[in-house]
Amino acid sequence: xxRDVARDWMWSEACEMVARAERMHRELFRPAGSQARQPSWExxxxxxxxxxxxxxxxxxxxVDAASVxxxxxxxxxxxxxxxxxxxxxxxATIHRLELPQGRFYRRVRLPAGRYSANVRxxxxxxxxxxTLQKAGTGHG
Numbered sequence: 001x002x003r004d005v006a007r008d009w010m011w012s013e014a015c016e017m018v019a020r021a022e023r024m025h026r027e028l029f030r031p032a033g034s035q036a037r038q039p040s041w042e043x044x045x046x047x048x049x050x051x052x053x054x055x056x057x058x059x060x061x062x063v064d065a066a067s068v069x070x071x072x073x074x075x076x077x078x079x080x081x082x083x084x085x086x087x088x089x090x091x092a093t094i095h096r097l098e099l100p101q102g103r104f105y106r107r108v109r110l111p112a113g114r115y116s117a118n119v120r121x122x123x124x125x126x127x128x129x130x131t132l133q134k135a136g137t138g139h140g
Contacts, residue, residue: 040105045079049111052137056108056130061099062086063128065121070130072115073107077130080105 046057056077060068068081082103085092114135122129 038103038105040080040103041100042106043079043100043104045106045108047077047108047110052134054111054113054115054132054134056128056132058106058128058130059126060104060123060128061126063123065123065128068121068128070119070121070128072110072119072132075112076107076109077132078105078107079128079130 044059048055048057056070056079058068058079060081060083062085063081063083068079071078080103083099083101085101110132116133116135118133120131120133122131
């Protein structure tokens with residue numbers, strides 16, 4: 001029985017290390033296209049599709065939706081902006097820092113199709129939700 005506990009603990013540690021490596025990979029500074037002169041990190045993105053729209057859920061806690069650029073460019077959703085701590089926290093003593101700060105930039109391939117020019121943004125439960133209405137669906 002002790003062997004099962006040790007194996008479960010080792011498996012848990014291995015899974016945590018893989019998750020940490022994936023987070024670090026997403027947060028690497030990497031130039032992208034016209035953004036080559038500005039280092040940036042990439043927030044994680046989920047893309048979901050309904051009958052009438054495509055939704056992108058972007059993990060950007062604490063970021064105001066109005067301050068994020070979101071546009072369709074050549075079949076990709078481009079999301080860009082800056083995540084910064086509020087002014088009152090900038091002099092705080094940091095004990096742990098895991099949420100990335102600074103400029104973010106992400107390009108995500110969209111499902112094939114046509115979308116209306118209106119790109120809507122909102123913050124829901126700490127995630128930026130970008131809504132792309134499908135062209136010709138009559139909703140919106």
